[in-house]
Amino acid sequence: MKVIIDTNALMIPVQFNVDIFEELRRLGYDIHLVPTAVINELNILIKNLKGSDRTAAKVARAMIDRCEIIQADGHADDVILNLATDLAASVLTNDIGLRKRLEKRDIPVICLRQKNRLEILP
Template identity: 60%
Template structure:
């Protein structure tokens, strides 16, 4: 199954010491998609963030290379919603606003649960 990975999700491995790819495999997902807009957000964080957030953004940038990169114009959240609708993919995110938007649209959402595992919400 396919999953689209958001910016904050690519930062989970550093922030919460959790292997998102192992967790996604455990949930049955094996095709990982990252929009280039997410990479752009990570690049901005690498230059503007400090401390652990900066390290997490660098690691997230590296992890994204293990995924299918999709080029599409627009704001990252809008691209993620659009891609999820077109591909039928679930979305891995911790962004509360994006989660709410996706759930209202009937799109499956995966999120960090109890800081130590991923869970499919819908």
């Protein structure tokens, strides 16, 4: 199954010490997609953040090597919403605003639960 990974989700391993790729495998997701809009967002965060948040963004940028990159630029949330619809993919995100938009379109959402595991929202 396909999953699109949002910027904040790529930062989960550093911020919460959760292996998102192992958790996604456990949930049955074996195709990990990252749009270029997310990569652009990470590059901006690396430039602008400091301390542990900057480290999390740098690690997230390095983890993209484990994903399939999709050429799709623009506002990351809009790009993710459109790609999820077009590709019939789920989305891994902790962004509440994006989650609500995805749920309105009946797109499966995966998020961090209890700061230690990923879960597919009903």
